[in-house]
Amino acid sequence: MNPRQLKTFLAVAKHGNITRAASEANLAQSSLSDQMQALEEELGVPLFERSRQGVTLTPAGDALKAYAEEILALNDEAKTAIRAAAGLEKQALTIGTLETIAAEKLAAFLSRFRETHPDIGLTLKIGGSGELQRRLEDGSIDIAFTFDRGEQDGRFQTRLVSREPLTLIAGRNTRVMPPANLADVSRLPFIATETGCVYRRVFDTAFAEADIAAPDIVTQADSVQTIIRLVASGAGYGLVPRLAVTPAAESSDVVELPWPGDTPAASLIMLWRRRRVQPPALSSLIAMASEDLRSVRPADARLRHAG
Structure with a gap:
């Protein structure tokens, strides 16, 4: 197996169509077919099932897919690390995170990291929890800072950063007595993220565990800052x-x-692809974040309390 064959194999697996895969790989269809036949002969097993509808992976092809992605990622990382060690290329990391975490948790930390590691370039990508997972899978980000969704995936390694408290908020001009119990809370109209989001899961679980019906969700929004602005408006x-x-x-x-x-x-975690050898730049970021971000941030003293 060589990197060229594996890239071609992944293109076929991605599209399930020889014509589209050949176009992506910039190959003639006959050349692509020759590469896949040679790969199957080397491995001694069929990797694809071919039909009029296209091609699908066999169980053996499905097993190869994860290894092919890992081999190609490691191949690229090795080249980058070697060039960086020789002073020919700058190390770089692409970090994925949620909007709130980027602004309130990572901004100061990344500034300190750059002071300590000025030779490592940083790119920050903002997205939702599901999007960050997909970007880790396709290799477009190196690490994600996100809230734990309670999912287990052997391809990734996780580390707890902190437990971040959630808070119940109301508009400044809203007149309400502080709730004495969850039954009081359940009668309030809420603005919340969509089902499946970490915040929404924590919200729903609190009422389910108390065997109390959850409050009415009058508006759903996919941004915490949007929720806060809507709450502020009453x-x-x-x-x-x-x-x-x-x-x-x-x-x-x-x-x-x-x-x-x-x-x-909610549990704030770091999530990255499991590898036998971690890129040095990523190892440095993980080590520093583990120490720098571990403490739970207390409630801001300036936060106003009602009641």
Whole structure:
């Protein structure tokens, strides 16, 4: 197996169509077919099932796919590391994260990391939890800082960074008594993220475990900052990461209400592809983040409390 064959194999696996795969690989269809036949002969097993509808992976082809992705990624990383060690190429990392984490948790940390490692270039990509997972899978980011979705995937390694408390917020001009229990909270109209989001899962679980019907979700939004702005306008209540609330609280747009019982929290984790050899730049980032970001940020003293 050589990298060229593996790239061609992945193109066929991706498209399930010889014509489209040949176009992506910049090969004649006959050349592509010759490469795949040679690969199958070398391995001694068929990798594709061919039909009029296209080609699909056999169980053996499906097994090869994960290894092919890993081999090509490691091949690229080895070239980069060797060139960097020879002073011919700058090390670089692409970091994926959520909008709130980027602004409130990573901004200062990445500044400190750049001071310590000025030879490592950084690119920051913002996306939702599901999008970050897909970007890790296709290799377009090196590491993700996201909230734990409770999913297990042997291809990736995770490390807990911190437990980030969530807070119940209301608009500054909303008149309401602090809820005495979850039953009181369940009668409030809420603005929340969509089902499947980490914040929404924590929200739903709190009521399910107490055997209380969850509140009405009057509006769904895919951005925490949008939720905070809607809450500030009086459109409903929200349960959001406390670290995202401070700017709005400083301008007196929102207030925090006490959550009855244990404060809900979400686990902030680092997530990266499992490899036998980690790129040096990634190892440096993981090590520094493990120390620098581990503590849980307390509630900001300037946050206004209602009641």
